[in-house]
Amino acid sequence: MLSITELAQPETIEEAYRILTARPSNVVLGGGAFLRLGSRKVGTAIDLSRLNLAEIEEQDEYIKIGAMATFRTLETSPVLNSCFSGILPKAVGNVVGVQFRNIVTAGATIFTKYGFSDFITALLVLDTKVELHAGGLIPLGVFLDSPRQKDILLRLWIKKEPRQAAYQSLRNSAGDLPILNVAASRLGTEWVIVAGARPLRAKVAVQAAAQLSSADVSLETIRCAADVAAAELSFGTNARGSAQYRQAMCRVLVKRAVTEVLQCKSM
Secondary structure (H helix, E strand, O other), X not given: OEEEEEEEOOOOHHHHHHHXXXXXXXXXXXXXXXXXXXXXXXXXXXXXXXXXXXXXXXXOXXXXXXXXXXXXXXXXXXXXXXXXXXXXXXXXXXXXXXXXXXXXXXXXXXXXXXXXXXXXXXXXXXXXXXXXXXXXXXXXXXHHHOOOOOOOEEEEEEEOOOOEEEEEEEOOOOOOOOOEEEEEEEEOOEEEEEEEOOOOOOEEOHHHHHHHHOOOOOHHHHHHHHHHHHHHOOOOOEOOEOHHHHHHHHHHHHHHHHHHHHOOOOO
């Protein structure tokens, strides 16, 4: 059961941060989609909805996604649908249902570092940074590997570049959480491959990407890269699937993602 003692709706980020750090039990509410499913006593739940953090802003060099932007906003954004082969709208488009996507926020998903996240897997194949109030601007991968600290995620910064990308996932049914997800991207001859929902958090397949980046891409090099990705990453077992099954499916999804990238047009 979720228990909240107080609700705060600060008018400035400085006020929000002050409330957050005042007590260990104070938390940022975000969309509250998963928070409400757990059993937890919250001192003060901080609602960021008055801080103008729900916008998607396109600049010359970056696309900025506010922390309070919902998955539905991402899914329907003309900017995101026209960039990076539309990978971000595709990645979040299968998350549960429209009502749920109207609640889940980009910032809460990233800050909690969900292992099953479709969104994180897709973001990791792009040049993405997170903007923290106290921690500043840091690469997404560095943030994901860092210990959790009391801070507020403000925005995501995605570098605008002619990167082609693709997202693939394996689910028992549409709207279900993924058994495994994979993303791939290419900028020139440089590739990035990521697998998530292993059921561990998304991780870059460094050796597999190097395999593709160092050779002419053919059916054989794609197959080899898929084998390398399945071998270098670790997989776990849960109610959705075994480690062996996920490893086998990783090969399939990597092949599909890389093949889809090769068919993409530049942004």
